[in-house]
Amino acid sequence: MEFFYQIDETNLFSPQVWFILSIFLFLVQHVHSFQFEELKKYIDSHQEEYVETLREWVAVESVSTDVQRRPDLERMMDMTAEKLRDMQGTVELLPDGTTIPLPKVVTAQFGSDPSKHTVCIYGHVDVQPASKEDGWATEPYNLTDINGNLYGRGASDNKAPVLAWIHTVEVYQKLNMELPVNVKFIIEGMEETGSNGLEAMVSAHKDSFFSDVDWIVISDCGWLSRRPALTYGTRGNCYFYAEVRRTRVQVEGPKEDLHSGVHGGTVVEPMTDLIGILGKYYTLISPSGEILIPGIEAAVAPMTDTERETYQSIEFNTEDYRRKIGVDRLMYSSKVDLLAHRWRQPTVSIHGIEGAFSDPGSKTVIPARVVAKFSIRQVPNMDPKEVEKQVKEHLEAAFAKRGTPNKLKVTMVIGAKPWLADPQQPLYEAGKAAVQRVFNVEPNLIREGGTIPIARTFQDVTGKPIIMLPIGGFDDGLHSQNEKMSRYNYIEGTKLFAAFLHEASQIKN
Ligand SMILES: CC(C)C[C@H](NC(=O)CN)C(=O)O
Numbered sequence: 001m002e003f004f005y006q007i008d009e010t011n012l013f014s015p016q017v018w019f020i021l022s023i024f025l026f027l028v029q030h031v032h033s034f035q036f037e038e039l040k041k042y043i044d045s046h047q048e049e050y051v052e053t054l055r056e057w058v059a060v061e062s063v064s065t066d067v068q069r070r071p072d073l074e075r076m077m078d079m080t081a082e083k084l085r086d087m088q089g090t091v092e093l094l095p096d097g098t099t100i101p102l103p104k105v106v107t108a109q110f111g112s113d114p115s116k117h118t119v120c121i122y123g124h125v126d127v128q129p130a131s132k133e134d135g136w137a138t139e140p141y142n143l144t145d146i147n148g149n150l151y152g153r154g155a156s157d158n159k160a161p162v163l164a165w166i167h168t169v170e171v172y173q174k175l176n177m178e179l180p181v182n183v184k185f186i187i188e189g190m191e192e193t194g195s196n197g198l199e200a201m202v203s204a205h206k207d208s209f210f211s212d213v214d215w216i217v218i219s220d221c222g223w224l225s226r227r228p229a230l231t232y233g234t235r236g237n238c239y240f241y242a243e244v245r246r247t248r249v250q251v252e253g254p255k256e257d258l259h260s261g262v263h264g265g266t267v268v269e270p271m272t273d274l275i276g277i278l279g280k281y282y283t284l285i286s287p288s289g290e291i292l293i294p295g296i297e298a299a300v301a302p303m304t305d306t307e308r309e310t311y312q313s314i315e316f317n318t319e320d321y322r323r324k325i326g327v328d329r330l331m332y333s334s335k336v337d338l339l340a341h342r343w344r345q346p347t348v349s350i351h352g353i354e355g356a357f358s359d360p361g362s363k364t365v366i367p368a369r370v371v372a373k374f375s376i377r378q379v380p381n382m383d384p385k386e387v388e389k390q391v392k393e394h395l396e397a398a399f400a401k402r403g404t405p406n407k408l409k410v411t412m413v414i415g416a417k418p419w420l421a422d423p424q425q426p427l428y429e430a431g432k433a434a435v436q437r438v439f440n441v442e443p444n445l446i447r448e449g450g451t452i453p454i455a456r457t458f459q460d461v462t463g464k465p466i467i468m469l470p471i472g473g474f475d476d477g478l479h480s481q482n483e484k485m486s487r488y489n490y491i492e493g494t495k496l497f498a499a500f501l502h503e504a505s506q507i508k509n
Contacts (some may be wrong), residue, residue, distance in 0.1 A: 035177060036437065039498045042171050047491050050167055051150065053083075054490070055143040057125070057159045058152035064126035064192045070103070073189050076125045077103045080162075080187050084108040087170055089185070094201055094209075102197045103189035107209060110169050111182035118182040119504055120213040120464070122454065123162035123220060124191035127154035128479045135481045148487045155485040156476035161219040162187060164471060164490060168497040180505035184213060188454075191220070194239065194414035195453040202454065202461050210462045215427050215504065218455060219497075221448045222472030227315055228439050228496070230431045231468035232423040233343060233447035234455055236378030238387045239414035242278070242395055244270040245369040247405050258366040268404045271356065271370050277398040277408070278350060278372055285348040289331050289341065291376070295390045296346060301380045303340060311336045314444055324475055343447035346382060350374040375414070377449065384415035416453035419466070427467045430503035434469075437499045438492060450478070469500060 062076035063069040089108035130140035130153035138144040143152040190196045223229045355370040399408045435443040471493025477483045
């Protein structure tokens with residue numbers, strides 16, 4: 001065979017032409033696989049370095065719910081920006097859209113080739129509070145490796161996934177491989193308090209930062225089981241403070257707690273009123289899970305047969321789940337009902353009472369002011385504004401019936417909407433292909449019971465499709481004691497992200 005083989009219509013069907021064509025197609029198909037092997041090798045050989053970076057990040061107590069910790073949170077945002085700057089990203093610290101002093105949002109850009117797609121990665125580096133006294137087996141801010149699990153507050157929610165995305169870009173750079181897509185980052189520090197200020201920031205930069213973004217990727221959730229997953233829905237969250245305080249005859253009058261022996265029996269106690277409106281006659285939710293605030297259940301989108309069939313086909317063992325969370329009995333016994341109540345039905349959770357005596361021992365006090373904190377997970381077609389009205393009316397009516405001289409004030413402090421995507425779009429095909437490449441299985445297509453407050457805003461304001469690509473394990477203990485991220489998920493997750501960038505680059509316009 002001549003080295004330069006002339007192809008014309010006379011020899012188009014000759015074996016030589018087919019031989020050359022098949023070699024060419026083989027190379028086109030496999031060139032990425034070859035590159036991917038290199039990416040995987042690099043990731044595997046740098047795993048200790050990645051764990052060290054996670055250790056440094058977990059050591060920062062970037063708790064957003066506690067204003068006392070704001071300097072730590074600012075430091076965490078600076079560390080994030082510095083890391084992205086070191087990688088030669090175009091980094092900007094953008095103010096949130098409000099006048100309240102909040103940590104700046106870190107944005108970064110890697111590549112601006114107009115011939116490539118642009119993927120925007122969202123994540124957060126703030127965490128929920130944690131202390132050893134809450135029952136942690138290890139120091140929560142000292143990343144501790146036990147049998148391949150990396151324990152530490154924020155390890156899974158959301159520091160390791162954010163780092164895994166950063167490492168992904170870094171790996172392509174270190175191997176001198178061109179990034180298959182342009183990558184943008186938007187990393188915030190207020191997610192755990194409802195992403196305060198971010199909505200205004202997104203609206204303000206809709207036509208600048210977001211204008212060339214094709215898709216938004218969020219990795220702030222977990223798998224349902226050991227099988228990797230793609231997430232196409234989250235619940236929202238309406239978070240309430242219900243404050244009951246003792247009235248004072250004069251504004252300057254006493255506002256202190258009272259001795260229950262000296263004054264008990266002579267005053268109507270704020271705590272009794274609060275418990276009375278939250279619990280008596282099942283005021284918020286019944287023991288069987290029915291929400292008793294008028295209007296809430298009626299707004300919930302009815303479950304379709306297709307949905308039911310989808311849930312039925314999902315790999316999920318209810319008994320494993322029950323054992324894992326350590327309860328004697330779950331509210332629902334069937335898989336479909338359980339998944340529905342985790343993902344697509346609302347629920348009420350009472351989180352705590354500020355001002356209540358909660359230390360060990362027995363203090364005989366009558367607190368002067370108590371604030372209940374509770375939230376309602378939102379699902380389609382609930383509207384947070386309506387929910388706010390329904391909750392206020394309901395609690396105020398229950399309180400009025402008590403005929404108490406105390407005062408009630410109900411405030412909604414978070415009003416995050418649910419998010420739902422169509423998993424039949426090409427973006428999810430790219431996600432499936434990436435999972436297949438790394439884990440060699442079909443991912444579970446799941447929804448998430450938790451809330452990513454900004455997800456719905458991204459969808460509504462920017463109009464860009466979103467995919468949630470989780471790498472967190474099903475048993476990571478988010479917000480709880482002993483939160484962890486397994487090394488396996490962290491490292492294989494980084495490979496998944498590297499594969500996803502390639503798959504996303506192949507999506508046809
Ligand atoms: C509005 C909540 C504070 C958001 C929080 N989000 C996450 O945990 C996501 N990692 C939630 O409680 O769902």
